[in-house]
Amino acid sequence: MSSSRSIALILLAVLATLAAGCAGETIGAGPNGALAVQGAVAENSAADNEPLAFDDETTDQAATDQGTTETSPAASGEVRMARANWSSGYMQAEIYAHLLTELGYTVDRGPELAPEDFFQGLAEGEFDFWANSWPISHQRFFDTAMADGTRAGDKMRFIGSEMLLGGLQGFVVDIATATSANIVTLDDIANNPELRSLFDTDGDGRAEIAGCDVGWGCEKVIDSLIVDNGWEDALVQVKGTHGELFAEQVARFEAGEPVLAFIWTPGPFITQLQPGVDVIWLGVENPDPAQSIPARLPTDQCLLDPCTMGFSPSDILVAANNDFLDAQPVAKRLFEQVKISVLDVSFQNVKMLAGEDSPEDVARHAQEWIAANRSDVDRWLEIAAG
Numbered sequence: 001m002s003s004s005r006s007i008a009l010i011l012l013a014v015l016a017t018l019a020a021g022c023a024g025e026t027i028g029a030g031p032n033g034a035l036a037v038q039g040a041v042a043e044n045s046a047a048d049n050e051p052l053a054f055d056d057e058t059t060d061q062a063a064t065d066q067g068t069t070e071t072s073p074a075a076s077g078e079v080r081m082a083r084a085n086w087s088s089g090y091m092q093a094e095i096y097a098h099l100l101t102e103l104g105y106t107v108d109r110g111p112e113l114a115p116e117d118f119f120q121g122l123a124e125g126e127f128d129f130w131a132n133s134w135p136i137s138h139q140r141f142f143d144t145a146m147a148d149g150t151r152a153g154d155k156m157r158f159i160g161s162e163m164l165l166g167g168l169q170g171f172v173v174d175i176a177t178a179t180s181a182n183i184v185t186l187d188d189i190a191n192n193p194e195l196r197s198l199f200d201t202d203g204d205g206r207a208e209i210a211g212c213d214v215g216w217g218c219e220k221v222i223d224s225l226i227v228d229n230g231w232e233d234a235l236v237q238v239k240g241t242h243g244e245l246f247a248e249q250v251a252r253f254e255a256g257e258p259v260l261a262f263i264w265t266p267g268p269f270i271t272q273l274q275p276g277v278d279v280i281w282l283g284v285e286n287p288d289p290a291q292s293i294p295a296r297l298p299t300d301q302c303l304l305d306p307c308t309m310g311f312s313p314s315d316i317l318v319a320a321n322n323d324f325l326d327a328q329p330v331a332k333r334l335f336e337q338v339k340i341s342v343l344d345v346s347f348q349n350v351k352m353l354a355g356e357d358s359p360e361d362v363a364r365h366a367q368e369w370i371a372a373n374r375s376d377v378d379r380w381l382e383i384a385a386g
Contacts, residue, residue, distance in 0.1 A: 079324075079331065082110040082118050084132035085213065086242065087357065088267040089316075091348045092131045092162065092340055094366035096318070099338065102381060103330055114215025115141060122321050123152035128328075129320035129335070133158055134167050136290055136314045137217030156321050160335045163316040166342040168295060169218060169264035170309030171209065172279035177258040184303040185283040186310065189260070190234040198258040204236075210245040210261040211237035218262060218311070221291060225310050229286055237262075246272075253278065266346040268353040276300040284310035334384035339376075344369060 079100050083093035097107045110127060119141035121127045135158050142153030171186055181195055182188070189195045189207050199207035212219040222237045238245060242262075249261040250272050259279065263269040273279045281297060283304025294306035295313050302309070318335045325332045348365045356365070370377050 076104055077328075078106045078108055079328075080108045080110055080126070080128045082113050082121070082127050082130045084118070084130065085112045085114055086132075086216075086267075087352055088264075088345065088349050089132040090352075090362045091345060091365050091369065092316075094362050095340065095369060096129075096131045096335075096338065098366055098370055099334060099377065099381065100331060103334065103384060105331065114213060115217050116215035119152065119156070119319070120144065122319060123155045125155075125321060125323065127321065128324040129318055129331075131162060131318050133317045133319040134169075134217055134314045135317060136312050137169075137221055138319070139290070140217070140220060155323075156319055157325075158317045158319050159325070159332070160318050160338060161315070162318055162338055163266075163340050163342055163345070165313050166266060166316040166340075166345070167264060167314035168309075169262070169311040169314070170295075171260065171262055171282040171284075172273060172275065173282055174253055174259040174273075174279050175277075176256075178280050178303075183282070185285055186235075187229075187283075187285045189282075190229065190231045196234060199260040206234055206236045207260060208236055208238050210249045211239055211242075212262060213242055214239050216242075218264070221288070221311060222262065224288060225284065225291075228288065249273070266342045266349060268346075268349045271350060271353070275302075281307065281309055284308055287311075330384050330386065333386065334380060337380035337383055340369075 081093065081097065083089060093109070097109055100107050113121070115133075115138050118127065118130060119138065122129070123144070123146060142151070142156070144152040146152055146155070173183055173189075177183065177198060181198065183195065189199065193205070196205065196207040199209075201208060209222065211222055219237070219239060226232060226235050226237065246261055246263065246269060249259045253259045253273060259273065261273075263273070275281055276298065280300075281295070281302040283302060285304075285308070287308050287310045291310055291312045292308055293312035294308045295302065297307050299305070318338075320332075320335060325335075348369070351365065352361070
């Protein structure tokens with residue numbers, strides 16, 4: 001069996017387990033960035049307003065000839081998008097760009113950004129949308145005060161149901177260390193100097209978590225988790241390029257050294273360090289209330305019951321500027337229709353891990369996805385065109 005085939009089968013098995021474990025809930029978008037679970041806005045949300053949200057700039061000038069939907073007169077002009085600076089979101093962004101082009105828009109793909117920068121630009125009208133929102137982690141950007149005295153969330157919103165419960169994120173530790181040291185939660189590490197020393201490479205007494213890029217929502221959540229639990233002298237988030245930090249953890253694992261890292265799905269990470277085989281998800285006993293919804297994971301993947309992980313399972317959605325949505329009902333209707341499978345995205349991520357990671361590769365992956373889902377795509381385009 002080929003290596004890529006083996007990885008794909010592992011990924012399918014793991015993601016099927018995760019999908020089954022989280023079935024039945026919808027967690028993510030509510031009013032103007034508010035948090036919602038099964039449609040009910042979470043009590044801790046700060047938002048209570050009206051209901052809803054390639055490094056080089058490139059532009060599609062013409063629609064592809066694959067679609068069957070005629071261009072709508074209302075679908076005209078330029079759409080200014082951006083994409084997130086993590087590779088697991090590249091294909092989704094490209095799919096939306098292609099579909100908007102099929103409708104007759106000119107699409108400026110714009111820059112690759114961290115959420116902190118994107119949401120500021122979205123609220124200010126610099127961008128029209130992106131397809132890479134994790135509402136629970138990104139809600140904090142909706143609470144930003146604007147120069148005119150308004151709240152950023154008054155100017156943008158999450159929209160649609162792109163990938164419901166597509167996002168699972170948290171901390172993992174290698175099974176060998178967890179078993180020998182009886183580690184079940186992140187709290188166990190934070191509260192025990194001997195355990196902290198296993199993950200302390202610079203001798204400052206703090207366990208190091210291979211964390212997130214600066215400006216990502218997860219960076220803010222992890223920092224807040226450490227402060228809220230009084231762990232400033234016990235834990236530290238190592239920030240940098242996540243892919244590089246994770247690669248270092250994989251190297252440590254292969255060398256038989258302890259591993260403590262932040263990961264998420266969809267993505268290739270769980271094919272390199274597989275939950276239940278190589279690592280376990282760490283529980284978090286006192287997460288932020290907004291991040292306290294447990295994941296329903298098997299006990300070989302998370303030992304805490306219920307499995308609160310410091311991050312609630314999250315939808316992955318489009319976020320768009322309100323003025324753009326009001327001015328472009330065709331695009332708005334498209335955003336409301338598109339659905340992308342977390343398995344499809346994860347398999348594409350594995351292709352990228354295997355070397356198909358150029359902009360041309362990502363564009364081809366998106367085109368292949370559209371072709372494979374042509375009947376659904378045509379229905380979405382027909383509804384969008386009105």
